[in-house]
Each structure stands twice: as C-alpha cells, then as structure tokens.
Ligand SMILES: Nc1ncnc2c1ncn2[C@@H]1O[C@H](COP(=O)(O)OP(=O)(O)O)[C@@H](O)[C@H]1O
C-alpha cells in the first residue's frame with residue numbers, strides 16, 4: 001500500500017492545532033502509517049502545530065510508518081529549520097520527490 | 103467594439119479605493135466606455151469603493167458608455183441594495199447575462 | 205476577566221482589514237450574531253473608522269492621531285464604539301442622505317457612510333466634543 | 349499623535365489570526381522590517397500570545413482573563429510587549445530547549461515556544477510579577 005498524501009492549508013496555530021491533530025490521527029487510524037504532508041499551501045505554522053507533527057510522527061513510527069514533509073515556502077521552511085524538524089523528518093522540495101522514495 | 107470585463111477581488115475599502123479608481127479610469131482612458139465589473143470575487147465593499155463605482159459610471163456615460171455590475175454574493179449585493187446601486191447600475195447575476203445585453 | 209476587545213490604532217487605512225479580522229473573531233467567538241449580521245457589523249464599523257480616519261487626517265497638522273475601538277456584548281446586543289480625536293462634528297448638520305432612487309443619484313460619490321451605518325445598526329449614536337467624536341453602534345441578531 | 353498600536357483581547361485562540369493581521373499591518377505601514385522579518389515577528393508574537401493564553405486558561409477559575417499587546421518602533425527597532433494576568437512564572441526555571449539534533453528530539457511536542465522567540469528576536473526579555481508576565485520582543489531588520 002502506498003503513502004497517503006495530506007494537503008494542509010491555512011494558518012496552523014494553537015487555534016487550529018486540535019483539528020489538525022484529529023485529522024492526522026484519523027489517517028493513522030485508517031491503517032495508513034505512511035503520510036506525506038504537503039505544507040505548500042500553509043500560510044503560518046507555530047510551535048503548537050509543530051507539536052502535532054511531532055506527535056503524529058511518533059505514533060506513525062510505532063506502527064512502523066513514517067511522516068514525510070513537502071515544503072518549499074521560505075516562511076514555513078524557516079520554522080522547520082528553527083525547530084529541527086527539517087532534519088528530524090524526511091523533508092522534500094516537491095510531492096513527486098517525496099513519493100519517489102516511498 | 104465589445105465590452106471590457108474587469109474582474110475585481112479582495113477587500114475594496116478606503117485603503118484600496120485609490121488603486122481601484124486608477125485601474126478603472128485607465129480602462130476608460132483606453133477608449134473603452136463599456137465596462138462590465140465582475141464583483142463575485144470581492145470579499146468586502148465599503149462606501150469609498152461605492153463612490154469609485156459611481157464616479158467611474160459618470161465618466162463612462164460622458165463618453166456614451168456604461169458600467170454594468172455582475173454580482174451574486176449576498177454580502178456584496180446587500181451593500182449595492184442599501185446604496186441604491188443595484189437600481190442605478192445595470193446589475194446582473196452572471197457574466198453571460200451581462201454580456202448578452204451588450 | 206473580560207469579553208471586551210479594545211484597540212488603539214494610528215489613523216491609517218492600512219489597518220482597516222485587520223480591524224475587520226478582529227471584529228469577525230470577536231463576533232464569531234463571543235456573540236450571537238449570524239453571519240449576515242457579522243457582515244453588517246464589519247460594514248458599519250468600517251464606515252465609522254473611515255470617517256474617523258478622514259477627519260483625523262484633516263484635523264492633525266502634527267502627525268497621526270489615534271483611533272480607539274471598543275467592542276463588548278450586553279445580552280445578545282453587540283456594542284462597538286469608535287472614538288477619534290479629530291475635533292468633533294455636528295451629526296445633525298449633515299446633508300440628508302441621497303435618495304437612492306433620485307435621478308441625480310449618480311452625483312453622490314460621498315455622504316453614504318452615515319446612512320449605511322444607520323441602515324444596518326439597530327442603534328446609532330454620536331457624541332461629539334471639542335476633542336473628537338464617539339460613534340456608538342449597537343447591532344442585534346435581527347436586522348432593524 | 350502616535351505610531352503605537354495597543355490592544356486588549358480576551359485570552360482566546362480565536363484572536364490569533366487577527367493579531368497577526370494587525371501586526372502585519374503595523375509592520376508593513378510603520379516599520380522597516382523586510383517581509384522575512386515580518387514573518388519572524390508574527391511567529392514570535394504568536395508564541396508569546398499562545399503562552400499567555402495557555403497560562404491564562406490555567407490560572408483563571410472565574411472566566412476569561414485579558415491579554416494586552418503593545419507595538420511601537422524606536423529607530424528601526426520594532427518593540428512588541430505581550431502582557432498577561434496569569435500569575436507570572438520564572439523564565440530561568442524552564443527546562444532548557446531540546447537540542448534539535450538529539451536522538452530524543454521526537455519526544456518534544458512542547459517547550460518550543462520560548463526557544464523560537466529567542467531564535468528570531470534580537471532581544472527577548474521577561475518581567476514577571478505575582479499578577480502576571482510581560483514578554484518584550486525587539487526585532488531589528490537584520491536577523492540575530
Ligand atoms: N468622526 C467624524 N469626525 C468629523 N466629521 C465627521 C465624522 N464622521 C462624519 N463626519 C462628517 O460627516 C460627513 C458625512 O459622513 P458620511 O455620511 O460618512 O459621508 P462621507 O464620509 O462620505 O462624506 C463627513 O463628510 C464629515 O464631514
């Protein structure tokens with residue numbers, strides 16, 4: 001079975017983190033531990049949303065899965081860099097590159 | 103020569119009214135006095151923008167032209183109604199209907 | 205402990221959009237206004253704020269004046285006050301609003317702000333002093 | 349006469365988006381910050397505001413506390429202060445930020461707020477009293 005691509009959009013912060021967490025956990029609950037998160041439509045990302053990404057990846061790995069990120073937007077990449085997420089997560093500059101290695 | 107369709111978007115208020123005025127006057131200066139203004143992507147309209155529409159229409163009519171409006175969004179239609187613009191301007195629920203009568 | 209929103213801003217058009225974001229967040233999180241009335245609220249407050257900016261620009265020779273907006277609810281009424289320091293004006297002395305059906309309707313590019321506020325607010329009050337003006341808008345869930 | 353922005357809001361997540369709209373309008377109209385630093389400003393202030401909301405929610409048994417944000421410029425420095433009434437805390441007593449390269453990095457779902465503020469602000473200061481906390485962020489056009 002292949003990876004599931006999840007496209008996120010809008011502003012991801014403490015206000016929207018609960019909804020994000022629920023959405024990603026639902027994907028895991030569907031039995032799909034391979035998630036490619038496309039962040040290119042995301043306008044803002046705070047530490048609350050970073051926490052959700054980290055938590056989702058931990059759960060995915062418990063099921064031998066993985067969470068990969070697709071991101072080119074400088075403002076979002078910067079937050080990933082500052083929090084070390086670009087090194088902790090497989091991070092790709094395009095969806096096709098992320099899917100090529102799945 | 104046919105009508106020129108101008109699609110407006112974003113929030114039209116005192117902040118963006120000068121830009122709007124300039125854009126519409128440029129169309130008139132191009133020698134095109136028939137303008138169909140598509141308002142369906144507009145998120146907000148205040149009295150400053152209404153003033154620009156009225157001023158543009160007055161200029162267009164001086165050149166035997168006309169300014170017609172296309173609008174279906176309830177929040178924008180309501181402002182047109184409250185200011186009498188839906189009766190003062192030819193106003194249509196779709197672009198095709200506006201163009202059919204040109 | 206507070207449901208209130210209060211904001212002091214320079215009299216600049218660049219803030220109009222953010223003022224509406226704030227009003228929308230206030231209205232959606234704290235009041236019973238349905239979406240169409242949230243739109244009305246944004247329209248009325250924009251008109252009040254635009255007048256305050258216009259007047260502040262004319263009044264000040266020294267730089268930017270500030271404008272204050274306060275929002276709170278009382279029961280299901282939403283009350284927004286916009287206060288400027290632009291010298292005040294006489295609301296009763298304003299020319300009457302143009303009749304939208306009059307043949308000379310197309311002469312009016314201005315003078316629509318207060319009539320629009322009046323059309324969407326359940327209560328509209330002005331207080332004017334030598335310092336400036338306060339516009340009080342009260343919106344209920346039902347249109348007036 | 350004022351370039352200042354001051355806003356009092358209930359401690360609710362629903363306002364975060366509007367706070368960023370406001371900050372962006374302030375930064376773009378009144379400061380010399382380039383776009384990437386406006387992004388940094390929005391990030392840092394969101395983190396400060398998120399902490400203030402978190403703490404206010406835990407602190408208050410009676411209802412919503414309010415949070416104040418003030419923005420002004422001094423030369424080309426942009427200064428934003430976020431003040432809450434959530435009882436204060438000891439910034440020095442916080443566990444150190446997780447090392448992003450540590451193997452246990454993936455255990456940390458929290459504790460990133462203050463490190464992010466520190467990473468993007470040229471100056472970060474806390475003042476804490478029994479009433480609450482003040483976070484002062486200073487951003488210059490150049491990254492620290
Ligand atoms: N806050 C204010 N301070 C001073 N004068 C004001 C204020 N609000 C309104 N006015 C006056 O009332 C007039 C009518 O306002 P309005 O109906 O909004 O139309 P407009 O602003 O387009 O002229 C304004 O032109 C202005 O002279």
Ligand SMILES: Nc1ncnc2c1ncn2[C@@H]1O[C@H](COP(=O)(O)OP(=O)(O)O)[C@@H](O)[C@H]1O
Nearest residue numbers: 399400403434436437458459460461462463481
């Ligand atoms: N304004 C505040 N009031 C009270 N406690 C605070 C405040 N800001 C931060 N703290 C404390 O500092 C800790 C670390 O904050 P931070 O680095 O932003 O991470 P996080 O908020 O994710 O825990 C918080 O968990 C909280 O205990």
